[in-house]
Amino acid sequence: MKELKGACIIGQSGGPTSAINASTYGAIKTALESENITAVYGALNGIKGVLEDNLIDMSKEDREELEYMKHTPSSALGSCRYKLKNPDVDDTDYKRILEIFRKYNVRYFFYNGGNDSMDTCNKISKFMLKNSYECYVMGIPKTIDNDLNCTDHCPGYGSAAKYIATSLMEIYHDARVYDTGMITVVEIMGRNAGWLTAAAALACHKGAGPDLIYCPENVFDLDAAMVKINEIYKKNGKCIIAVSEGIKDKDGRYISEYGNDLSNAKDGFGHAQLGGLAAYLANYIKQQTGAKVRGIELSLLQRCAAHCASQTDIEESFSAGKAAVDCAVKGITDKMVGFERCYENGKYVCKTKLFELTDVANVEKKIPDEWFNESKDGLNEKFIEYALPLIQGETRLVKVDGLPRFVRLKKVKVQK
């Protein structure tokens, strides 16, 4: 394919992670160094920044300052949750995007995000192809959920998994400090896939993890779980349970909705929805056992705890962003950069690999059934073998005065 000179736009989309900025930085840095790319623009708040002609000039940023992006959590360019319409039904947005691309001679488009973002990327790519506008479009994945299809794992997952496993080990020590009984419920993110909750099994692998792990891949039976919890509690005086926010019963109803239902039935004001799943389960288990029960929700911290990021994840994330630009300038388009795992002399090695955007968009990858234990309340060694390499390496996050030094962008607007 021929070489194409022109500007590039880089956007970030979807929920933040500790590593998405490493990917975006990988793309920005490589683009700034590329001879074919004449200008490097950041789209503020993802595709909305393109639609609203709200771009910043990345070349105006201090190069050394940009380096801090690698360890800054959340999305430095801002994010959005904007879903593009089906272009066959309404192509207004696509026409507008094409208009902006033409205006700035954008020939490269990099979109850094999760499942929905790969869908956006795919639709834009196909629209440009259909309209014969020469533009190389590449998806750069990120998601703590680790649920993107095709790729071995997703940038951002390793850091979240490391934080979750570390926190569970610390909670394990804390939750057994007294010789009195104690049950602890830890709620972990993951609506449909249990990858994040499964990371708690890494703490078990170190002998300091939860007794029970419930993921949304399996039907959750509250009564059956109560039998197990009671059994463990009676034996040890302690019980730690890790649950995905997305666990559902056999009728497909979220357990987290049980609380609302109860409340609605009682007073119609839904007060019980104050707390989430952890609070609901903690309360329920307390009523059933009479034990002291504490509910803990890892909340936003699991996706933004850059101070506990996996350096492996950070480096891989960076490499994904870099590969996207390297491939695009070679004339490759309409792909997502994913990861392929190999073992060289028994050592984990991660290589970037290209996947069709169409294959990735809108498919959710779940934990293979055979990675769960028989009773579906824990993970086996297959999961450990998969996840352990992803959390290796301590973050190189720079600290100043004992606190993280995160990036400070000037965000110089591109003149319209």
Add this chain to the structure above:
Amino acid sequence: MKELKGACIIGQSGGPTSAINASTYGAIKTALESENITAVYGALNGIKGVLEDNLIDMSKEDREELEYMKHTPSSALGSCRYKLKNPDVDDTDYKRILEIFRKYNVRYFFYNGGNDSMDTCNKISKFMLKNSYECYVMGIPKTIDNDLNCTDHCPGYGSAAKYIATSLMEIYHDARVYDTGMITVVEIMGRNAGWLTAAAALACHKGAGPDLIYCPENVFDLDAAMVKINEIYKKNGKCIIAVSEGIKDKDGRYISEYGNDLSNAKDGFGHAQLGGLAAYLANYIKQQTGAKVRGIELSLLQRCAAHCASQTDIEESFSAGKAAVDCAVKGITDKMVGFERCYENGKYVCKTKLFELTDVANVEKKIPDEWFNESKDGLNEKFIEYALPLIQGETRLVKVDGLPRFVRLKKVKVQK
């Protein structure tokens, strides 16, 4: 004073911290190396271990393994929340303690804990003095709450403060990733003193902290707070609020109880108490503003996140334990080892200093009024100057396979 040869008992008490084991290890290591101390016993679950003759022999532990205690959160010997009775009313426990002390020729007693533990320590010390049983008793402080009297600060506070400030900085980045509105409420521990919540001001100092900080030192007026929150939210589209779990209204009622009251009035089942203060406030603010609001409770993590400990805190904690033994073998008794701050050539230096147990026990130290801003919803530079040195230094916690390597004690029981 004359030298005294005999055994020592070391116990841990009260809520866990990331640094209490560093103090206990400081005492154990020093005791094991002391010529005057003939045996080093650990009391399992604090004073209960003494009362129940449940002791372990620290000399049976591997010395290199013991070193891991320095960075292991929670209380490695187990803790308790056992309050000794007034000996004038019921001296049963004291007589039992004396019996155990005599049985093992215990001449040194070190108790590592917070406010209540210093009270325990004080009572035991006074009882031994009154009964002319020669025993050197020393209190070693610990509390994330930082509310112990006399000492400049408490072992354990720096690590919790570092975790809180770091997490708040990360939440700051996460909570402003979208261009849509968002209000975030972060609930931080501290029933009567706001030291932990105030640590959020360190994130502000780095330009990435909460907009409002509410501590229990000041009356919390929900209506007045709502005016502020609305103002900030309207201006910025974002608002982050850090609140102590212990904030109270002008009538002395905990705000965290508002939820219960509402619910009890409605259905008598107290469902609304499912969530804590963060959940209640998030729900209330949502109703008042219509904004997207998220409540986050830092929960146990703030007291056990050893992976984010302050190395300054760890070293100081160790030195407090060491000083307790060093002083006791010199014949000093009935004191607590605290800290004195000095500045040498403008540089923070922390020295151990002895305080009367009587002066420490049962007094709660609060944040000085002049360290708050005028509107009492933030801290000023006086607090920053106080707290910043305490969070310095990255933890030397050893990691194996990307996860913390915490201590594994054999806990060899002392033969009764």
